[in-house]
Amino acid sequence: MNVIEIKDLHFSYKDSGPVLSGLNLTVKEGEFLAVIGKNASGKSTLARLINGLLEPTQGEITVLGLDAKKQENFYEIRKNVGIVFQNPDNQMVASIVEDDVVFGPENIGISREEIKSRLDFALKETGTYEFKDSMASRLSGGQKQRVAIAGILAIKPKILILDESTSMLDPRGRAEVIDVVKKLNREEKMTVITITHYMDEVTECDKVAVLNNGVIERVAPPMEIFRDKDLLSRAGMEQPVFMKICDKLQSLGVDIPDSATKEQLLQNIIELKNKQ
Ligand SMILES: Nc1ncnc2c1ncn2[C@@H]1O[C@H](COP(=O)(O)OP(=O)(O)O)[C@@H](O)[C@H]1O
Numbered sequence: 012m013n014v015i016e017i018k019d020l021h022f023s024y025k026d027s028g029p030v031l032s033g034l035n036l037t038v039k040e041g042e043f044l045a046v047i048g049k050n051a052s053g054k055s056t057l058a059r060l061i062n063g064l065l066e067p068t069q070g071e072i073t074v075l076g077l078d079a080k081k082q083e084n085f086y087e088i089r090k091n092v093g094i095v096f097q098n099p100d101n102q103m104v105a106s107i108v109e110d111d112v113v114f115g116p117e118n119i120g121i122s123r124e125e126i127k128s129r130l131d132f133a134l135k136e137t138g139t140y141e142f143k144d145s146m147a148s149r150l151s152g153g154q155k156q157r158v159a160i161a162g163i164l165a166i167k168p169k170i171l172i173l174d175e176s177t178s179m180l181d182p183r184g185r186a187e188v189i190d191v192v193k194k195l196n197r198e199e200k201m202t203v204i205t206i207t208h209y210m211d212e213v214t215e216c217d218k219v220a221v222l223n224n225g226v227i228e229r230v231a232p233p234m235e236i237f238r239d240k241d242l243l244s245r246a247g248m249e250q251p252v253f254m255k256i257c258d259k260l261q262s263l264g265v266d267i268p269d270s271a272t273k274e275q276l277l278q279n280i281i282e283l284k285n286k287q
């Protein structure tokens with residue numbers, strides 16, 4: 012089943028040129044999709060269009076079978092599409108972690124009992140249970156983003172969008188957030204869209220969509236995208252380090268296939284070492 016279907020989407024902000032101009036994209040249920048693209052290419056705009064915070068100038072957006080242009084569907088769509096933003100400090104609404112996580116479900120009129128079970132689930136899934144009574148302001152960036160994800164999980168969305176949610180975190184905080192999201196995707200079958208410019212996050216995804224010049228230029232598995240240097244550069248990204256190492260070794264005459272993965276590169280290096 013397609014949970015998101017976007018056809019010929021056009022969008023411009025008032026009094027400015029087009030940001031999206033004929034964009035097409037399909038996201039399947041349970042998929043883990045990365046969206047990459049240069050700064051100001053329209054990635055955040057696309058996220059806001061998907062959950063009905065912005066209205067398309069032209070084109071179709073269907074989310075979970077609902078027309079995202081119709082006002083009567085906004086509530087259902089926003090409940091089912093959770094967005095985690097870049098800055099964890101702007102997403103906290105309460106000073107104590109537990110209060111922050113229950114804020115969402117309380118606001119959509121969920122019963123007390125159900126809230127309690129959702130709180131438990133959200134805290135455990137994100138590994139934030141141990142600091143449920145802590146001041147949110149005392150937490151690290153990675154911990155805060157996990158609390159932000161817990162707050163969204165408590166609403167039980169079907170689709171989770173991370174809009175550069177790890178860009179303000181240190182490598183450890185980023186790894187914490189990626190691990191939680193991967194687990195939700197794998198175990199809860201949650202559809203995840205991650206907007207990112209980090210290679211290690213893109214590597215984890217099923218597919219990568221490249222946003223360029225107002226359209227999705229290509230959708231393909233990470234390795235296929237990584238092999239296309241020109242495409243990567245249009246997305247403002249570089250090849251992962253292991254691919255650069257492969258290139259370098261090849262240029263030195265070492266026999267490594269063009270399509271080598273990280274694991275294959277490692278295997279080749281071990282074999283080379285054993286031959287010595
Ligand atoms: N609220 C807004 N009003 C007018 N222009 C905007 C607004 N938000 C973003 N833009 C412009 O739209 C373009 C796409 O922005 P954005 O979607 O934030 O890109 P990205 O997330 O890829 O960096 C940029 O040129 C940006 O300046």
Ligand SMILES: [Mg+2]
Binds near residue numbers: 054056174175
């Ligand atoms: Mg953005």
